Amino acid sequence: MPTALSSTEAGATSRSPGHLAAARRAVVDVGILFRFRKQAVRRRHLARMLSLVFLGITSGAAIVPAFVPGARGPGRAFDILLLVPSGMAAILVLTMASAIASGGGRELISRDHAGPHPVSPTTDHLGALLLAPLNIAWMVQAWILLGSVAFVTPLPHLFFAQVAMLLWMTFSTVAGQVIAWSVEAIRRAPFGIAVTRTLLGCVGLGAAIVQMSGKTTELLDHVPTVWVFVGAVDGFTWRWADTVGLLLGASVVLIVLGALPAHLAARRMPRDEARMETEQHEPRSMPSSVLGVLIRTDRASVWRSVPMRRGVLVLAVGPGLVALFGDLQWQQMTILPGLVASGGALLFGINAWCLDGRGALWRENLPAPATALFDARTWVLAEFLGVASLITVLVGALRAGLPNAEQLAALVATLIVVTLQVVGAALRWSLKHPYPVDLRSARATPAPPAAMVGYSARLATCTTFTGLIFSGCAHVPNWRLSLLVAMPCVLWSAARLARTRRRWEDPVIRSVVVSTVAA
C-alpha cells in the first residue's frame, strides 16, 4: 500500500519532521484512513451489532468458563492447564503464518486507492496491525485462549490472568507482523523467493524431524510460554507485574521495530506479483466446449493470483499438518473440510465475480448464456475448495491408518456437504454484495475487513456444525447413516444454489454486479 516517501517519513525531504514527529504523523494518518474506511461501511447498524456481539462473546469467553462445573478441578481442567502454554505458542506461530501468507497483513486502504496519497510504510504497518484482529481465525484463537484460562485459573487471579492473555494476543499479533514484514522484505530482494522458500522448507523440515523423533512433547514443555503462563496466573504479584511489563514492553518495541522491515519491503518490488504479470503463458489448444473455455478462463484467474495461490497453500497444508502432528483420528477429521472450504471461500468466493475485475463488462458483452458463466464460476469455486479440502484430509490422514466404512462415509459426506454449503453461500453473497476489488496484491481481500469478519463467522459456524454432525455419524456403526444425513443437506444446498442461478439470469441484477465489480 505505501505509495511514496511522505510527510510521515523521517529523512524523506529537507522538510522532514524527524523520527518522533514522523511516527506521530503516521499514527494520525492511521486514524484518518480508519475513519475513511469506516465511512464506507454500508450497513452500520449491522457493524455496530457485530461489534457488540464480539465484545459479548469475548467477555463471555473470559468469564463464563470459570463458573462451569469442573473448573479448576483435577480432571479436565488440569489437562487444559498443561496445554495452555502450548496453545499460546501455537497462536504465535499461526499469527506469523497468517501474516506471512498475506504479505504483511491487510491493507487499511488498497494500493490503488492509496496511489495518489502520501501514505507511509509506517502508516501501512500500523494499519495492518489495527486490522489483524478483524479476522475470525484471530478471534476464535483469542476466545479459546481466554476460555481455557478462565477454566483453569483461580477466581481471585482471573482478571489479572486475562489481562496478561490479552497482552499475549497483542504480542503475538505484533511479533507475527514484524516477522511477516521481514519475510516480505527478503522475498522482494534478489533471489528472495528462493531464499524464503528455502527458509520455510527448513522450518517445515525441522518440525518434521522433531515430530518423527518423538520429542514434540519435550519441546512443548520447554517453550518460553510456560514462563509467561505461570506469571499470568500468579495473581497480582511482582511476578505477574514482571510478565505483563515484559509483554507490554516487548509489544511496544516490536511495533516500533516493525516499521523498519515495512519500510524495507516498501522500497522493493513485489517479485511474486511482478513475475506473475510478466510471465509468458504459451497458448494452449481451445477446449471443445463453451463451458470448457469459460472454466479455463476462470481457472487461470484463480491460479494466477498471488493471494489465492499463497492462501490455498496455507489453507490446504496448514490444518493438514496440525492434524498430522496432533495425531487426529478419522472421526475428528470431519471438522477439517469445513474449515478449509470456509477459508478458501474467503480468498475470492464470497465476491466471486470480482475475478473478472474490469473485464467483467467485456465478458458480459460476450454472447454466452448467463447460466454458462454461472456454471463455470460455480465449478471453478467448487474445484478450488474441494481440492484444498482433499489435500488437507490426505495430509492429516497420513498417520491415521485406514478408516472403517463409517468413518470414510462420514468424511466423504462432509466433503460433499460443506463444499456445496460454502459454494452456495459464497455465490449468494457474491450476487447480493459485490465489491470492486483487484486481487492483484498478496494483501488483497475480496471484501472490506468488517464484511470479511461477518462472512467468515457465518461460514465457520455453519461448516463446523456440519462437521460435528458427521463426526457423530462416524461413531454410529452403520455407514449408511452419514449418507442419509447428507441427503437433505445436499438437496437444500442444491436448491439454494439453483435459486441463486435463477437470480443471476435476471439482467438487472447481473448488470448491478458487473457494473460494481468493474468500477
Add this chain to the structure above:
Amino acid sequence: MNQAPVVDVRDLHVRFGDVEAVTGIDLEAYAGQATALLGRNGAGKSTTMRVLAGVVPPSSGTITIAGLDIRRETLAVKQLVGYCPDVGGLVPRATPWEHLQLSAKLRRLTGWEDRARDLLGRFELGDAMNRVTGGFSHGMGRRLSVVLAAMHEPQVLLLDEPFDGVDPIGVEATFEVIADARARGATILLSTHLRDLAVQACGTALVLRGGSRVAAVDAEDMAGEEGARAYRALLD
C-alpha cells in the same frame, strides 16, 4: 436516409436507484456510418453504450439492433456487436490470446487466428499476447480492448473512449479499424471526449447533456475553432 437504421434507440431511460443516468435518448445509426457520441462526464454516453452492448438493461424505451429487440434477444444482439468498454474491459489474469480464444469460441468463429495476429500486430501487441493483461499499461489495455471489439468483424462496433491514453500509433490503428468497419458496411458508434479525433473518425456527431441528446450534427460542423465554439455552447 432511405435505409433502415441498424441501431435504433427510442426514448431510452436508464435508472440506477434514484439516479437517472439516461433520460430519454433517441438515436439512429446506419450501416457503413460512424457516429460519435460527445458530451461531458456524466452525460450518459457510457451508459448508452453499455445498454447497446447488452451489458445494462434499459429501464424503459425501445432499442433494436439490426431489427432485434435488445431486451428479448440479448444474446443474438451480442453476437452482432463488438464492444470496447470505457473502463479496463480486460480480465486481469488472462492473456490477450486467451481473451481472443474465449471470444472466438463463444462466437463460433473458425480460422480467426490470422486476423487476430494481424490485429495484435497492427496495435503493436504481438509481443505481449502471452502475458496476463493485469501487467499492461493503460494504453496497452485500451488498444487490446479495441482489438477484442473488432476481431470478429461485428455488424455494430461500439467503441467507448478508445483513444483514452493511447499513443499516436494506437490512435492510427483505431482509425484503420473504424475505416475497415465502415468499408464492410458495419455501423460504428464512438464515444469520446476528444472532439478532434471524433471529427476525423466519424460522419455524424450526437451531443449528449445530462442524460439526453441535445444535438445531432454533421461531424464536420464540429471541426476547427468554430466547431469548438459550437460544441462548447452545446455543453453549457
